[in-house]
Amino acid sequence: MNAMNDIMVITPAHLVCHEHSCAVEGDKYTMVRCRRCGEWFCPDHMDLDGEGVTMIRLLSDPKRKTYYQGMCLACATRQHG
Ligand SMILES: [Zn+2]
Ligand SMILES: [Zn+2]
Numbered sequence: 001m002n003a004m005n006d007i008m009v010i011t012p013a014h015l016v017c018h019e020h021s022c023a024v025e026g027d028k029y030t031m032v033r034c035r036r037c038g039e040w041f042c043p044d045h046m047d048l049d050g051e052g053v054t055m056i057r058l059l060s061d062p063k064r065k066t067y068y069q070g071m072c073l074a075c076a077t078r079q080h081g
Contacts, residue, residue, distance in 0.1 A: 013027055013028075014027060015027055015028065015031045015040045016040075017031070017040070017041050017042040017044075017045055018034075018037075018039035018040055018041055018045075018072070019041060019042075019045040019072075019073075019074075022041075022042060022044070022045055024042035024044065026042060028040075028067045029066075029067070030042075031043075031068070032046045032053050032068040032069065032070050033067060033068065033069050033070075034046070034069075034070065034071055034072040034075055035069050035070065035071055036071055036072070036075040036079075037072060037074070037075055039072065041072045041073075045072055045073050046070045046071065046072055046073065047070065047071045047072065047073050047075075047076035048070070050071060050076050051070065051071055052070060053068050053069065053070035054068070054069050054070065055067075055068055055069075056068070056069050
């Protein structure tokens with residue numbers, strides 16, 4: 001059990017995009033978690049053209065819960081310099 005698998009426990013049902021100019025709200029099924037900073041963003045603020053978004057399936061979870069993981073625009077910009 002690593003930190004990644006614990007996310008379903010620590011993630012609130014109600015999420016707001018971490019981009020401070022953005023007020024999009026959603027839940028863990030509609031929002032995407034940044035693999036780098038660990039914050040949640042709406043799809044508009046994810047780097048969909050780069051690595052894209054991956055569906056993470058929690059195999060250790062009996063209900064096979066899923067969430068989406070990618071890289072936010074801020075982190076993608078930082079990574080490319
Ligand atoms: Zn990020
Ligand atoms: Zn957003």
